[in-house]
Amino acid sequence: MYHSIVRSIVRTAFQTLSEGDKADLNSILKLFAPDARFSFSGEHALGGARQGHLSIRAWFERFQRIFPEIHFTVQRILVSGWLWNTLVNTFFTVQAQLPDGTLYQNEGLQVLRICWGKIKEDHLFEDISKLQNALRCLETHGVQEAGADPL
Known part of the structure; x- marks a missing residue:
């Protein structure tokens, strides 16, 4: 039962992110522990590691500005462990x-560690070359933050 609840929460979070710049970030950020760690692989505007609510909020706000219309499809969610130490892998x-008319498409993996109902660690991995190509395209078409250094 617990694992089903965790899968539902993760699926809902990805659905919320699919609302793009209209997404309610507070509904996502309340899932994180105050000292949570969040990382996105690669050296680019969305890459790097951060810790704590303010830093994580800044990343999600940047993400919304760079990709105001984005859609996630959850393929599979694997959950193991118990309330005090839950591991979640989301494909x-x-x-x-x-802006140039092409479609950015990528596959990713999210690795979460949840303790007592709060995300303690969230690590995202995508094909970096595809993401970097999309960020270059966005920067070329006026989304300057797409070419910024990591937060």
Whole structure:
């Protein structure tokens, strides 16, 4: 039962992110522990590691500005462990229309560690070359933050 609840929460979070710049970030950020760690693989505008609510909020706000219309499809969610130490692996696809008319498509993996109902660690992995190509396209078409250094 507990694992089903965790899968539902994760699926809902990805659905919320699929609302793009209209997504309610507070509904996602309340899932994180105050000292949570969040990382996104690679050296690019969305890459790097951060810790704590303010830093994580800044990342999600940047994400919304860079990809105001994005769609996630959860492929599979694997949950193991108990309330005090739960491991979640989420396999997903993502797509967004780019300003040059091409479609950004990628596959990703999210690795979460949840303790007592709060995310303590969230690590995201995508094909970095595909993401970097999309970020370059966005920067070329006026989304300057897409070419910024990591937060």
